[in-house]
Amino acid sequence: MDVLTDAGRRFLAATAPEHTPVQAEMADLADEWGFPIIGPESGAVLRLLARLTDASRVFEFGSGFGYSATWFLRGGADGVVCTEFDADEAERGVAFAADHGYADSVTFEVGDAMETVERYDGPFDVVLIDHQKGRYADAYRTVLPKVRSGGVIVADNITRGPIDFDDLVAHFEAGEPLPDSAVDEETRGIGEYLGTVRSDDAVETAVLPVGSGIAVSTVVR
Numbered sequence: 001m002d003v004l005t006d007a008g009r010r011f012l013a014a015t016a017p018e019h020t021p022v023q024a025e026m027a028d029l030a031d032e033w034g035f036p037i038i039g040p041e042s043g044a045v046l047r048l049l050a051r052l053t054d055a056s057r058v059f060e061f062g063s064g065f066g067y068s069a070t071w072f073l074r075g076g077a078d079g080v081v082c083t084e085f086d087a088d089e090a091e092r093g094v095a096f097a098a099d100h101g102y103a104d105s106v107t108f109e110v111g112d113a114m115e116t117v118e119r120y121d122g123p124f125d126v127v128l129i130d131h132q133k134g135r136y137a138d139a140y141r142t143v144l145p146k147v148r149s150g151g152v153i154v155a156d157n158i159t160r161g162p163i164d165f166d167d168l169v170a171h172f173e174a175g176e177p178l179p180d181s182a183v184d185e186e187t188r189g190i191g192e193y194l195g196t197v198r199s200d201d202a203v204e205t206a207v208l209p210v211g212s213g214i215a216v217s218t219v220v221r
């Protein structure tokens with residue numbers, strides 16, 4: 001199930017910004033590894049959000065080798081805190097950042113993003129949530145007090161990825177229960193995340209059907 005037609009998807013891909021040479025290398029590595037980077041359509045939105053918020057500090061939950069971070073930096077962000085479980089991916093990320101001329105702007109923290117975020121004070125201008133889907137809502141609740149008013153929280157894989165989109169449609173359209181967490185933790189996690197941000201007066205949320213689908217929440221408190 002896809003929210004876009006094939007023509008729509010091809011149109012968005014064809015009109016997305018060009019990769020820089022280093023981003024093209026990262027995309028090639030993602031293809032080789034079968035690694036889920038956010039891609040240029042959503043990357044363009046990350047770049048736009050960094051630009052619109054005049055971002056100084058960005059925090060990411062789940063960075064891989066730093067592809068999404070490069071879009072924030074292309075949008076003028078001063079610095080991105082990248083978090084990653086996998087030390088090899090983080091090492092690649094440090095090397096890619098250096099190749100890009102971003103060595104001083106990217107900090108890779110190896111370990112659990114949920115623990116790393118506790119060690120950082122805000123304020124952050126933009127946050128990307130792109131780690132374990134079952135922990136999105138927790139990540140949101142933890143980071144929200146550290147995001148400045150007017151800042152933005154983006155969550156990836158809202159309409160595509162390791163989720164059952166039909167279950168999400170049934171939940172939000174007809175109030176069907178979310179799937180049992182033991183069976184489909186990812187779908188349940190995305191459903192809970194959307195339910196959380198949509199019912200929280202501290203943010204205003206829009207779901208954009210670009211890439212794997214992103215939820216963009218602006219902090220309005």
Ligand SMILES: C[S@@+](CC[C@H](N)C(=O)[O-])C[C@H]1O[C@@H](n2cnc3c(N)ncnc32)[C@H](O)[C@@H]1O
Nearest residue numbers: 037038062063064067068084085112113131132
């Ligand atoms: C979808 S990928 C991130 C892609 C990246 N944001 C991009 O677009 O370039 C998710 C990454 O999060 C990492 N990850 C998952 N849970 C994590 C956690 N709790 N703490 C740190 N990293 C985590 C995984 O190892 C994986 O590399």
